[in-house]
Amino acid sequence: MLRMESVSKQYRHRGQVVTALNDASLTIGKGDFVSVVGPSGSGKSTLLLMLGGMLSPTSGRVLLDAQSIYDLSSDRRARLRKRRIGFVFQTFNLVPYLTARENVELPLYLSAVEPGAQRERAIALLERVGLGERLHHKPCELSVGQQQRVALARMLANDPAVVLADEPTGNLDPETSRQVIGFLDEINREGKTIVMVTHDPRAAERAKRTLRLKEGRIVAGDTARERLHVA
Amino acid sequence: MRMRTLVWREIFERKSQLITSFLAILLGITVIVSIENITFYSEKAVAREMDSLGANVLILPKSVTLQDYYAADMQGETIPEEYVTQLAMSDLEGLDNLSPKLSVPVEVEGRSFTLTGILPKSEFQAKAAWAGAGIFSRPAGCGAMPTLAFVGEDKKTLVRQRVIDNLTSEEVLVGADVASALRLKEGDRLTLLGQSFSVTATLPQTGTIDDSRVFAHLHRVQELAGKGPVINAIEVVGCCQEISKGLVAKINALLPDAKVVTITQIADAQIRMNALMSRLSTVFLAIIVCVGGAGIANYMYANVHERRREIGTLMSLGATSFLILRIFLLKALLLGIAGGVGGYLLGTILAAVLGPKLAGVPVLPMPMLALLAILISSGLALAASYFPARRAARLDPSATLQEI
Numbered sequence A: 001m002l003r004m005e006s007v008s009k010q011y012r013h014r015g016q017v018v019t020a021l022n023d024a025s026l027t028i029g030k031g032d033f034v035s036v037v038g039p040s041g042s043g044k045s046t047l048l049l050m051l052g053g054m055l056s057p058t059s060g061r062v063l064l065d066a067q068s069i070y071d072l073s074s075d076r077r078a079r080l081r082k083r084r085i086g087f088v089f090q091t092f093n094l095v096p097y098l099t100a101r102e103n104v105e106l107p108l109y110l111s112a113v114e115p116g117a118q119r120e121r122a123i124a125l126l127e128r129v130g131l132g133e134r135l136h137h138k139p140c141e142l143s144v145g146q147q148q149r150v151a152l153a154r155m156l157a158n159d160p161a162v163v164l165a166d167e168p169t170g171n172l173d174p175e176t177s178r179q180v181i182g183f184l185d186e187i188n189r190e191g192k193t194i195v196m197v198t199h200d201p202r203a204a205e206r207a208k209r210t211l212r213l214k215e216g217r218i219v220a221g222d223t224a225r226e227r228l229h230v231a
Numbered sequence B: 001m002r003m004r005t006l007v008w009r010e011i012f013e014r015k016s017q018l019i020t021s022f023l024a025i026l027l028g029i030t031v032i033v034s035i036e037n038i039t040f041y042s043e044k045a046v047a048r049e050m051d052s053l054g055a056n057v058l059i060l061p062k063s064v065t066l067q068d069y070y071a072a073d074m075q076g077e078t079i080p081e082e083y084v085t086q087l088a089m090s091d092l093e094g095l096d097n098l099s100p101k102l103s104v105p106v107e108v109e110g111r112s113f114t115l116t117g118i119l120p121k122s123e124f125q126a127k128a129a130w131a132g133a134g135i136f137s138r139p140a141g142c143g144a145m146p147t148l149a150f151v152g153e154d155k156k157t158l159v160r161q162r163v164i165d166n167l168t169s170e171e172v173l174v175g176a177d178v179a180s181a182l183r184l185k186e187g188d189r190l191t192l193l194g195q196s197f198s199v200t201a202t203l204p205q206t207g208t209i210d211d212s213r214v215f216a217h218l219h220r221v222q223e224l225a226g227k228g229p230v231i232n233a234i235e236v237v238g239c240c241q242e243i244s245k246g247l248v249a250k251i252n253a254l255l256p257d258a259k260v261v262t263i264t265q266i267a268d269a270q271i272r273m274n275a276l277m278s279r280l281s282t283v284f285l286a287i288i289v290c291v292g293g294a295g296i297a298n299y300m301y302a303n304v305h306e307r308r309r310e311i312g313t314l315m316s317l318g319a320t321s322f323l324i325l326r327i328f329l330l331k332a333l334l335l336g337i338a339g340g341v342g343g344y345l346l347g348t349i350l351a352a353v354l355g356p357k358l359a360g361v362p363v364l365p366m367p368m369l370a371l372l373a374i375l376i377s378s379g380l381a382l383a384a385s386y387f388p389a390r391r392a393a394r395l396d397p398s399a400t401l402q403e404i
Helices: A044-051 A074-084 A100-110 A115-128 A144-156 A174-189 A201-205 B003-013 B015-051 B066-070 B082-088 B121-131 B155-161 B176-182 B218-225 B240-244 B247-254 B264-306 B308-316 B321-358 B368-393 B397-402
Strands: A002-013 A016-028 A033-037 A059-064 A085-088 A162-166 A193-197 A209-214 A217-221 B057-061 B095-108 B111-118 B171-174 B189-192 B195-202 B213-217 B233-238 B258-262
Touching (some): A016 A059, A016 A217, A033 A044, A033 A174, A044 A162, A074 A085, A074 B321, A100 A115, A100 B003, A115 A144, A174 A201, B003 B015, B003 B321, B015 B264, B082 B247, B095 B218, B111 B176, B171 B176, B171 B189, B176 B195, B213 B218, B247 B258, B264 B308, B308 B321, B321 B368
Parallel strands (some): A033 A193, A033 A209, A162 A193
Antiparallel strands (some): A002 A059, A209 A217, B057 B233, B057 B258, B095 B233, B171 B213, B189 B195
């Protein structure tokens, strides 16, 4: 489903060339649940953004269902994200001036779903994550755990095939972390492909496979359940 | 969720920024509206003052020179009075006042004066009304101020406006020198060419040949002089803008057997004054547009910077660059419309209050300025926000998310 072919990413920082990702190749099949681990600055977030069509590589190709993402224009990549990819962020990235329901309606609005249907689906999703009583609360009126659940509901709004989660439990207490990972587990069982960057070993263990990064290189996969091809 | 919800909520999310940017637009438009409003009425007042300089176009018999005219217009040559009717019923624009004249010499108590026949405006209006059209059926020209119907006419305005509204065949107006020499005052009787007249008004000193004139109804002078329906000249107070657009040529075309001359000095002064007023207004407008535009652009750049994370999030959810551009431009448009409406209301109030104090002219609301205010405000807000909005649309979503 997702494939990286000899992908490298370099950028300049204060006159120095920094390599964020170095000749990475991998394949992630449909319905997989992959955790990406490694120290800070090892290129985990860069890898995730590249898989989501948000950051073009310096060299190499990234493919989603055989479509080379970065051969598309930026607007076509945006449409691809809208239809196929859902993001979850460590800092939730909810729009602060919209209510929980309106935040969940946002991806539906971008997909031109008519307002009545947006509302119905947003309410159903918020009820699914246990926030049926918090529809009209703004993010600042919710706990961090509740905010992450709103973000999860928003991620599911357009029913994406691929979920890319960047430290989804990074700001959460253990109990809420457990709930969030449980939720990701649940949607993975429903057939969605999940790639999750995490520092949390317990969260990583819940994935079917683990990919380790060091200094921009993929150094190891979880050999016990290897379906991930590391170049 | 709709785009307007998204934009509307964001506007009210950051109230302090909203108030600052809204005030910038509001004050700019307020100043523009009040200046335009006061300037409009000031221009009218200046034009009226300019009109008091006298006629700026003369219609004379072909063989008569301007020098002859200034020699008390008693050159002997005449043109048909019919020309006045032709002008009054024509579709020429910019004829503010017409004053046909026939002058004959008279002697009273051994002194020589000039008896000048003039036609009151009420008679033109009657002629125009017969035709259902004509110059007096249209709104007042550039130099004319609308007068209130219930205000009685001051006959002494003849010396400034070159025309009066009403004059009966038994009335005369006497120039300052005539009044002084014959010791005449209002209500006295004066016999001219064997006919007794009532002195309706003694005119103020003008320092011109008019001081030694006695004005009577044109038809009575024609009758006393036995000259028939003829006149020596038609003094025209023309709208200076129309003069510059070729009014003289149009009159020439209408009256090919008459000579039409412009009193250049007066017309030029009027044109120069109007151009000056117009330039001043444009300069103010340009300054405010520049300052207001810079303020809005500054605010929008700050707003884009502050909302980078939000823009990155929207892009991660699938928003295209064009959608981001539209979100920022819609916000600018809403602010522009609100600033335009508010600025019009505030500017109109300000103009009505300050106009009489600063410019000494009464200022009335001008609904047309509402449209102008909204157009300028929206156009300015959109133009000033375009580059900030484009920057937002071109943001690198990965950079906005990684830097958090």
